[in-house]
Amino acid sequence: MTKVTIEVNGKKVSKDVPDHTILSVFLRDNLNLTGTHVGCDTSQCGACVVHVDGKSIKSCSTLAADINGSKVTTIEGLVKDGKMHPMQEAFKKMHGLQCGFCTPGMVMSAIDLLQNKKNPNDTEIREWLEGNICRCTGYQNIVAAVKEAASKM
Amino acid sequence: MASLVGSRVERKEDKRLLTGKGRYTADINIANQTYAAFVRSPHARAKIKKIDISKALKASGVVEILTGEEIAADKIGGLIAGWAIRSEDGSEMKVPANPPLAKDSANFVGEPIAVVFAESLDEAKAAVDLVKVDYKVLKGVINTAEAMKGETIHDGIDKNLCYDWLLGDRKAVEEAFAKADKIIKVDLINNRCVPNAMEPRACVVDYNTASEEITLYTTSQNPHLSRLIMSAFGGVAPENKLRVVAPDVGGGFGSKINVYNEEIVCSWASKKIERPIKWVAERTESFLTDTHGRDHVTHAELAVTNDGKFLAFKNETIANLGAYARVFGTVTPTYLFGPCATGVYTIPAAYTNVKAVYTNTAPVDAYRGAGRPEATYTIERLVEKAAMELGIDRTEIRMRNFPTEFPFKQTLVHTVDSGDYVASLEKAKQMSDYKGFEVRRKKSEANGKLRGIGVSSYFEACGIAPSAVVMSLGCGVGLWESSEVRFNPTGQVSVYTGAHSHGQGHDTTFAQIAADELGVGLDVVDVIHGDTDKGTFGMGTYGSRSLAVGGIAIVNACRKIVAKGKRVAAKMLEVSEDEINFKDGEFVVTKSNKKKTIGEIAFACYLPGSRDSEFKSPLPEGEEPGLIETSFFDPSNFSFPAGSHIAEVEINPETGEVKVEKYTAVDDFGRIVNPLVVEGQVHGGIAQGIGQALHENTEYDETGQLITASYMDYTMPRADNFPEFNLGFTCTHATSNPLGVKGCGEAGAIASPPTIMNAVIDALGGQEITMPATAEKVWKACKALKKPNSKAA
Numbered sequence: 001m002t003k004v005t006i007e008v009n010g011k012k013v014s015k016d017v018p019d020h021t022i023l024s025v026f027l028r029d030n031l032n033l034t035g036t037h038v039g040c041d042t043s044q045c046g047a048c049v050v051h052v053d054g055k056s057i058k059s060c061s062t063l064a065a066d067i068n069g070s071k072v073t074t075i076e077g078l079v080k081d082g083k084m085h086p087m088q089e090a091f092k093k094m095h096g097l098q099c100g101f102c103t104p105g106m107v108m109s110a111i112d113l114l115q116n117k118k119n120p121n122d123t124e125i126r127e128w129l130e131g132n133i134c135r136c137t138g139y140q141n142i143v144a145a146v147k148e149a150a151s152k153m
Numbered sequence: 154m155a156s157l158v159g160s161r162v163e164r165k166e167d168k169r170l171l172t173g174k175g176r177y178t179a180d181i182n183i184a185n186q187t188y189a190a191f192v193r194s195p196h197a198r199a200k201i202k203k204i205d206i207s208k209a210l211k212a213s214g215v216v217e218i219l220t221g222e223e224i225a226a227d228k229i230g231g232l233i234a235g236w237a238i239r240s241e242d243g244s245e246m247k248v249p250a251n252p253p254l255a256k257d258s259a260n261f262v263g264e265p266i267a268v269v270f271a272e273s274l275d276e277a278k279a280a281v282d283l284v285k286v287d288y289k290v291l292k293g294v295i296n297t298a299e300a301m302k303g304e305t306i307h308d309g310i311d312k313n314l315c316y317d318w319l320l321g322d323r324k325a326v327e328e329a330f331a332k333a334d335k336i337i338k339v340d341l342i343n344n345r346c347v348p349n350a351m352e353p354r355a356c357v358v359d360y361n362t363a364s365e366e367i368t369l370y371t372t373s374q375n376p377h378l379s380r381l382i383m384s385a386f387g388g389v390a391p392e393n394k395l396r397v398v399a400p401d402v403g404g405g406f407g408s409k410i411n412v413y414n415e416e417i418v419c420s421w422a423s424k425k426i427e428r429p430i431k432w433v434a435e436r437t438e439s440f441l442t443d444t445h446g447r448d449h450v451t452h453a454e455l456a457v458t459n460d461g462k463f464l465a466f467k468n469e470t471i472a473n474l475g476a477y478a479r480v481f482g483t484v485t486p487t488y489l490f491g492p493c494a495t496g497v498y499t500i501p502a503a504y505t506n507v508k509a510v511y512t513n514t515a516p517v518d519a520y521r522g523a524g525r526p527e528a529t530y531t532i533e534r535l536v537e538k539a540a541m542e543l544g545i546d547r548t549e550i551r552m553r554n555f556p557t558e559f560p561f562k563q564t565l566v567h568t569v570d571s572g573d574y575v576a577s578l579e580k581a582k583q584m585s586d587y588k589g590f591e592v593r594r595k596k597s598e599a600n601g602k603l604r605g606i607g608v609s610s611y612f613e614a615c616g617i618a619p620s621a622v623v624m625s626l627g628c629g630v631g632l633w634e635s636s637e638v639r640f641n642p643t644g645q646v647s648v649y650t651g652a653h654s655h656g657q658g659h660d661t662t663f664a665q666i667a668a669d670e671l672g673v674g675l676d677v678v679d680v681i682h683g684d685t686d687k688g689t690f691g692m693g694t695y696g697s698r699s700l701a702v703g704g705i706a707i708v709n710a711c712r713k714i715v716a717k718g719k720r721v722a723a724k725m726l727e728v729s730e731d732e733i734n735f736k737d738g739e740f741v742v743t744k745s746n747k748k749k750t751i752g753e754i755a756f757a758c759y760l761p762g763s764r765d766s767e768f769k770s771p772l773p774e775g776e777e778p779g780l781i782e783t784s785f786f787d788p789s790n791f792s793f794p795a796g797s798h799i800a801e802v803e804i805n806p807e808t809g810e811v812k813v814e815k816y817t818a819v820d821d822f823g824r825i826v827n828p829l830v831v832e833g834q835v836h837g838g839i840a841q842g843i844g845q846a847l848h849e850n851t852e853y854d855e856t857g858q859l860i861t862a863s864y865m866d867y868t869m870p871r872a873d874n875f876p877e878f879n880l881g882f883t884c885t886h887a888t889s890n891p892l893g894v895k896g897c898g899e900a901g902a903i904a905s906p907p908t909i910m911n912a913v914i915d916a917l918g919g920q921e922i923t924m925p926a927t928a929e930k931v932w933k934a935c936k937a938l939k940k941p942n943s944k945a946a
Contacts, residue, residue, distance in 0.1 A: 041438040045351060100166070134872075135351050136404055140875070
């Protein structure tokens with residue numbers, strides 16, 4: 001067992017968990033933050049993307065113990081004062097989601113893109129989202145949502 | 154009041170899904186739950202000689218281990234084939250037993266043999282490795298085309314043949330072929346795809362020892378149907394003691410129609426061990442055991458005249474069912490495939506013959522489009538090839554064979570009520586700048602690239618399935634849909650539907666319909682689905698049926714509410730019913746302009762009492778209180794969306810990489826309820842079809858191991874595989890339902906594979922290539938070109 005102490009969505013948490021506990025399991029099973037999804041076993045689909053110290057990472061391939069002391073933001077932590085993040089608003093406005101399963105990872109990844117590049121073009125958006133698989137949307141409205149968010153952020 | 158139907162309404166479900174508050178099956182935990190992990194066959198075909206669980210039973214945290222022996226002893230039934238198909242010679246189809254846990258033999262890699270329940274997932278998985286199964290490995294039958302020549306997989310099923318089915322008239326076809334100027338032939342493989350909904354399958358079962366009721370939370374497209382199958386055929390529990398809940402479901406694409414082994418096993422076991430059970434598939438488990446799609450080997454011919462008129466069509470297909478026939482497994486390559494085989498054309502004679510075979514691979518069932526993509530791929534490859542061989546423009550040859558009048562009585566089965574195939578092809582040509590293609594081709598050539606253009610005109614039969622039509626074909630099942638609409642005393646409306654939303658946006662689109670019908674705001678309408686304890690029995694969502702069948706049940710239930718409201722309003726306003734007009738939520742007396750809102754009427758329906766200082770009921774004599782109405786809608790016909798898609802691809806002959814440069818889709822879905830949602834459905838469908846055409850392949854090796862069983866090996870299309878799709882719409886209203894709507898969910902996946910492949914083959918100068926046209930295959934094809942591009946040589 002190992003003690004994991006991190007800040008999640010602004011709240012400090014501390015739990016004793018088995019050494020091999022991965023971050024996605026820690027978030028889902030230990031903190032009941034089920035907005036972070038797991039869609040594959042090979043770090044390919046990106047449904048599990050969260051921010052660790054502001055950067056997007058795949059929580060399914062990160063040991064919780066490895067990020068001790070870090071600040072984690074999940075999809076649940078984006079809403080501020082009851083208002084959705086501009087990226088969430090943009091996904092809603094542009095119909096950038098259908099079944100919603102890949103969406104949390106998509107949103108977290110897209111926010112990180114805009115942190116790196118303020119006004120990405122279509123190609124840059126599509127290349128950035130290479131690590132996030134969506135089966136429903138054909139990506140078109142996701143790209144449109146990212147552009148919409150870029151215009152508002 | 155502006156109409157909500159037709160408006161780009163943002164989705165009601167999005168806020169919860171975007172903020173991490175969606176509730177998918179894997180998000181559900183029940184106190185004291187155990188975790189299930191399955192022992193699965195590592196062999197494609199083997200006899201199970203002995204299962205030794207003794208060591209595993211002693212492992213840490215193990216609660217129970219169950220095998221096929223126990224499930225057979227408890228007389229739990231197996232998985233079922235939903236549709237009976239008869240062979241050309243009149244014999245019934247041959248269907249093997251498919252027990253939830255294999256007892257005597259395993260027939261595909263991943264088939265469940267035993268199940269471990271433990272206190273933690275880690276312990277369950279560890280114990281799985283300790284279960285010792287003694288197999289006698291047999292030679293598997295893997296290849297679709299060779300399946301009839303292989304060893305017999307299931308006792309008594311000769312040649313591994315489920316059925317040898319014919320639709321159409323062989324004699325008429327042969328006569329027409331004898332008169333043809335030219336016969337166009339194609340040999341095609343419709344590659345097997347794995348549906349890959351992003352949410353892996355999962356189930357959570359809670360058995361209530363007091364009420365003896367099982368609650369099954371599961372990833373299903375059709376919870377009511379699942380309950381029926383599990384109860385009637387599985388014998389897991391009577392329907393009144395089995396509640397099936399499909400909460401938020403992360404995509405289906407056909408793979409979540411079936412009731413699966415794991416759901417039956419966990420439901421049965423939960424009662425046995427008196428503990429809740431949770432099971433969540435890993436992605437590789439999904440690859441191995443979700444039902445797959447397509448997998449046809451086809452030879453087809455089209456008889457034509459020199460001026461490009463189509464005379465007759467024949468299709469000889471071998472369809473791979475995988476190891477077992479499942480719910481839509483047998484109907485997909487027959488009634489969903491054969492009637493659409495002649496496409497959007499007037500072809501006087503036609504037949505389709507399908508031999509459905511068993512192999513030692515994962516079961517094949519409905520996958521987005523189910524039968525219609527395979528049909529469209531075949532006819533559209535033939536038509537494109539005919540244009541090429543006859544030297545007629547590919548759009549011109551299509552125009553020459555389109556029907557000019559509707560209803561259009563198709564060659565084989567369907568009477569297509571409405572459409573305008575010329576209009577959509579003309580619009581697609583214009584939107585794609587079809588006539589400017591040669592300039593773009595030359596420009597690509599100047600850059601050392603090969604550019605091709607491809608067209609596909611499609612129609613499909615969806616809105617599955619009008620009982621009268623399917624019964625006339627000899628199928629014993631009709632697929633109506635139901636709705637219950639409850640107008641609450643205080644003015645909100647609860648719309649229950651038997652359809653299920655797993656990305657389609659029913660919370661919004663169905664609310665738009667009901668709000669318009671009842672003249673209330675969208676915000677007071679809630680759509681409720683996915684729980685057998687809530688609302689009426691329904692068939693679920695697949696086959697582009699939710700709106701054209703389920704949506705109409707909502708319309709009809711709402712109209713019953715308005716009709717009752719009118720009777721009550723007449724009594725309250727002291728006029729006769731025909732003096733009242735219902736508009737925008739108000740019952741108005743035409744002459745006096747006296748009115749009652751529908752909310753006032755609802756209140757009166759529930760709380761009849763005093764008015765005008767008199768104690769007098771507002772309800773007409775004989776009228777029951779309350780304002781709840783139900784409708785079961787069974788359509789008179791399928792709905793027939795249609796359209797034309799045009800794609801341009803550019804091939805880099807140095808690498809074989811195919812880039813989709815332009816994609817134009819013009820579709821006719823009849824009346825559109827929410828353009829935002831419909832466009833999303835089309836985008837997704839096109840992407841899925843392009844995935845099949847260029848990227849996705851399900852590869853079994855000769856021993857039956859699935860070598861593409863993860864996202865490392867199976868190419869899921871990514872954002873940078875696509876251009877921006879250019880969508881257009883034409884509109885002819887369906888006449889078989891009061892909204893004039895047609896289905897839209899599958900169209901993209903039906904039209905895009907032939908569109909893309911026609912473009913790739915055009916770029917390759919007519920050289921045939923099989924799906925998926927991967928870089929490796931295309932690179933080889935480029936090497937084989939007679940006149941290699943000068944810069945690429």
